[in-house]
Amino acid sequence: MDEKFQDRIDNYLLNRMDDAEKTEFLREVEQDEEKKEQLEFTQDVKDSIRSREEKLQALKQFQRQYEQERKTAAYHATGTKQAACYCPAPKVAATEPVRSKKKIWLWISGVAAVLVVGFLAIKPMFDYESSPNYNGAPMEQMRGGDEVFSPAPADSTDNDTIKYNIEKKVNTDE
Amino acid sequence: MAKTIQFRAPIQENEARLVAGMADKRRRTQYELYAYCSDYFWDNYRGVFFAEENAAAEILQNTFIAFWENIERKKIYVEDGIVMGKDNKLLNGSILTYFMSIARNKYLEYGREHPVYADPETELGRLLRAEGFDPNEYIDMLYDSGENMMINIIADVISHMSPRCSQILTKFYYEEKKLETILMEMPTIESYDALKTKKNKCMKSLRKSAREIYKRKINS
Numbered sequence: 001m002d003e004k005f006q007d008r009i010d011n012y013l014l015n016r017m018d019d020a021e022k023t024e025f026l027r028e029v030e031q032d033e034e035k036k037e038q039l040e041f042t043q044d045v046k047d048s049i050r051s052r053e054e055k056l057q058a059l060k061q062f063q064r065q066y067e068q069e070r071k072t073a074a075y076h077a078t079g080t081k082q083a084a085c086y087c088p089a090p091k092v093a094a095t096e097p098v099r100s101k102k103k104i105w106l107w108i109s110g111v112a113a114v115l116v117v118g119f120l121a122i123k124p125m126f127d128y129e130s131s132p133n134y135n136g137a138p139m140e141q142m143r144g145g146d147e148v149f150s151p152a153p154a155d156s157t158d159n160d161t162i163k164y165n166i167e168k169k170v171n172t173d174e
Numbered sequence: 175m176a177k178t179i180q181f182r183a184p185i186q187e188n189e190a191r192l193v194a195g196m197a198d199k200r201r202r203t204q205y206e207l208y209a210y211c212s213d214y215f216w217d218n219y220r221g222v223f224f225a226e227e228n229a230a231a232e233i234l235q236n237t238f239i240a241f242w243e244n245i246e247r248k249k250i251y252v253e254d255g256i257v258m259g260k261d262n263k264l265l266n267g268s269i270l271t272y273f274m275s276i277a278r279n280k281y282l283e284y285g286r287e288h289p290v291y292a293d294p295e296t297e298l299g300r301l302l303r304a305e306g307f308d309p310n311e312y313i314d315m316l317y318d319s320g321e322n323m324m325i326n327i328i329a330d331v332i333s334h335m336s337p338r339c340s341q342i343l344t345k346f347y348y349e350e351k352k353l354e355t356i357l358m359e360m361p362t363i364e365s366y367d368a369l370k371t372k373k374n375k376c377m378k379s380l381r382k383s384a385r386e387i388y389k390r391k392i393n394s
Contacts, residue, residue: 003374006374006377010346013347014347014350041324041328041381041384042377044324044325044328045328045332045343045347045377045380046347046348047325048325048328048329048332049332049343049344049347049348050347050348051243051246051329052239052329052332052333053344053348055238055239055242055243056235056239058201058204059208059235059238059239061205062204062205062208062209065205066205066208066209066212069209
């Protein structure tokens with residue numbers, strides 16, 4: 001590599017030449033393939049460094065924003081400060097549907113719970129209204145209705161008149 | 175003449191939007207594309223290559239820069255809402271697969287500098303086959319042939335320069351500072367001549383590496 005010519009290339013690329021020098025320089029480059037290649041290479045290096053530096057500056061901002069968003073996502077997910085660490089591999093696209101699915105299930109089970117509780121609370125009222133004499137329906141359910149107690153069998157002492165009389169006699173208030 | 179109607183899945187529409195936004199230099203969309211690629215990279219890089227997190231972060235950074243430059247150079251672009259590749263061909267797979275192909279190449283470059291990392295080719299092959307992707311179809315898209323190949327190689331070599339060379343050349347060519355100013359900012363370099371020699375050595379080494387890689391690629 002011709003170091004003296006490299007200085008002139010640098011001056012040309014960094015606009016440190018006047019017009020006359022530029023014209024002379026370009027004429028010289030056109031006549032020499034090696035110098036032309038050296039100029040093109042330096043131009044490519046300059047362009048590549050500029051491109052890379054601009055992108056690195058942007059990437060610094062992107063990385064900060066990315067880490068911040070991931071930290072926030074981790075914090076929201078667990079509600080603990082310990083979770084707010086740098087987690088490089090969270091899958092945002094995957095967590096969103098999961099969260100919404102959970103919400104849907106929570107909502108459905110909430111509605112179902114309200115319906116069941118409501119049904120249990122309202123059901124006895126309907127039973128009361130459907131009772132034939134509209135009185136004592138709940139009590140009937142607790143103690144058992146007429147259909148619960150079968151008539152006393154024929155050999156039962158419940159129909160025994162003697163017992164009845166004795167009981168009548170014992171009752172002094174009458 | 176009948177026009178062919180190309181049906182696109184929502185994911186393809188979204189990717190086309192991201193690529194178009196990147197090309198149009200829309201900062202918000204550029205960030206969206208970065209987050210989209212980063213999420214996929216961190217979830218999947220272990221299936222493509224073996225690297226610790228710091229190395230993976232460096233590979234991700236270089237991969238995204240190369241991906242961005244490929245969009246700028248129209249190696250991939252959007253036409254009629256469809257992501258296209260080289261020679262006006264459709265990009266059949268997801269841009270994420272394309273992105274991971276670049277990541278793999280960056281990893282191989284990284285591996286050359288840090289030989290401790292093995293290259294689990296079979297793991298990559300398994301992943302790519304599972305996605306129905308043939309990396310050989312995309313080799314041409316990753317590295318242009320002819321004149322553009324050289325600028326790709328230079329960009330790659332620059333990304334692997336020593337920190338000292340990177341610092342000097344960035345100050346000189348990007349910040350456009352004079353050597354006298356750079357000398358004041360870099361007190362470890364003792365003189366103007368030493369700085370100038372160092373800068374020329376960096377350029378010489380850069381040129382030598384780029385030429386070697388270029389020849390190797392041409393021969394292969």
